[in-house]
Amino acid sequence: MEITDGRLSYFREFLSSQESTELLAIWLETLPWSQDKIRIFGKWLDIPRLQCWFGDPGATYAYSGLSMHPKPWTEELMLLKAKIEALTNSSYNSVLANLYRDGKDSNGWHSDDEKELGENPTIASLSLGSSRVFQLKHKATGERRNILLESGSLLIMSGELQKNWKHQIPKKSKIFEPRxxxxxxKILF
Ligand SMILES: O=C(O)CCC(=O)C(=O)O
Ligand SMILES: [Mn+2]
Known part of the structure; x- marks a missing residue:
């Protein structure tokens, strides 16, 4: 996928529809989803989705006053990590799981540019369930891009993408199924 000032690769059928359906059902039931809060202008607010964080011991992730200690890898997550590492020629030591319960859940404009990710991180993003639009906005020019993230797809963000672009998953009406x-x-510690 061509994009200025960064790199994006999209693998639409990284997982088969059967694998995607199975993993979605397992993870909806078994991952320890939690309603995290972030501090904005002195107030604690619910973030508009559920989350959980897995990784190697020590791979702690901090943002907006929230410090997340990783849960240990599950077998399915380890298998998937190995498959993604082979495809992307990169290694990862943690994974952030987001659950968008329906179209009212969202993820606002941000870059994954925390200092613990280092300079120009490679981030691999797997989607399962409802298709949602992933929007990008160039920080300097305002250029916009939209990518539909389908179930079973893998999006790889790398190069200077986080430095130059923000991304978000906007709310969307008429989506009643989870994603x-x-x-x-890779957290540096
Ligand atoms: O849900 C997505 O596709 C994006 C998630 C995201 O940007 C994040 O967790 O940093
Ligand atoms: Mn992000």
């Missing part, structure tokens, strides 16, 4: 997104990351 799980997993972003595999």
């Amino acid at each position: 799980i997104n997993l972003t595999f990351r």
